Amino acid sequence: MVQEFLNTLDGSTARAYREDLTDFARWFAHTNGQDPTPELVTGIDLREYQGHMLAVRGLKPATVNRRLAAVRAWLRWARENGIIEDLPSFPRRAAEPKGAPRALSRVEEARFLRAVEREGSPRDQALIALMLHAGLRVGEAVRTRTADVEISERKGKVVVRAGKGMKRREVPLSAEARAMIRPWLSQARGEWLFPGLGDKHLSTRAAQDVVKKYAYLARLDVEHVTPHVLRHTFATRLLRQGVDIVVVAALLGHARIDTTARYTRPGWADLERAVEGLHESVNKGGVSNA
Template identity: 65%
Template structure:
């Protein structure tokens, strides 16, 4: 079956996952067709029937089905590169996955989380969380903000961002975000001049990992499951809040730095908990 040679060329983690997936396909193939699995014997019908078997007979989730089919495809492509087969069989469409809105905090969870942050009284943490929750910045964008990127007056504020794909955008800072960031800027001004809004070690900026740990700490203090609050969940919450308040998709996409509207449109999907409440 050439499995072992193929797996030896992969890193340990990928090889372990692929081994289980390929062995499952091998067992099914032998039981269904009465012959041992060999790459030149696999047809498009086999692939379609195996996919259907996983979905209909075994009730596997679409993500699991797609992962196993991807493992088979990787093995078959390797076999083609090694000259073991000439052409790949036609591949069935991916199993459709149920789409829900990205995870976001409820209003009550936002209040509990922000209360825990405010109680700590750490101006830096307050400003960091403000940029993600009230301005929608990605964790990497917030960590890399320079002092010179921020402009705040009494009634206006903005932060200049270079995001994914080196795309530049200017994000306006609302009332809450302005106050949170301005308090940290005033505190910094009393100390040595800094290049980065959120300095880290060795003269650089704070790391994304440090921000993630900081958020987990406040999640514990707010008695919210730590896995429920991540930097990206704060960004999702910002987008969800805007859409619930009636802001149009084009504006939300511009604020988030999305180049495709269908990426932003995911936030308009109902969450599973919302659907549960409706049905109840």
């Protein structure tokens, strides 16, 4: 019966489902003493199978969820073909651990900024500065009005008039941000700091393309460098410098501190550095007999 279902799929999908359904069939036969057919599978079986994969075999939640999705697809096919009337009750998806939002490493950020400095127009440099050095969302950046940016010799700020939830906030501009924005601001004459077609502002899609352009020039993974990643980089850098999370939340326009707290979760690189640091401290201090 499984093979009949696989025959309805294209080659690559069938190969992926075959592996997952074979695993389920092997477990079902071992547990129940017979091969699975759609009418024999119950919600209890599905919950036990999920628990077995998680607790006994120690599979990752993503793998567990994928295998149950394959079983669900098979049973849906059986229902559509009149083999069963209703689907059994499936367990909730296994919770996948959430890491911090992706941010550029220091090396990646430096490469990206070098590409912007070498190849970037004044407009592009100003646009990237608002996302990377002021943490604006892409929609906030493109809707910035010329009058919303104030820059003097020693300080500056950008006013976000319609942030998420239509909340207004002001974000100070660092010296680096001011240096990147000032040349374009001196040229701006219209309502919008980043004008688009007609009397409209630059589209978010166009801003996304700008970011990808410099990611490509910097030889970074274009698919993983987005305006949101630039905002995440701004937040992550502040938190790692010891800036209070309440301050970071205000700069980002977060209504809830727990939203900002996502940036404090360690990523894989953080875990690797922690382990390497422990190894180095042992080598320098010697091994204790305690």
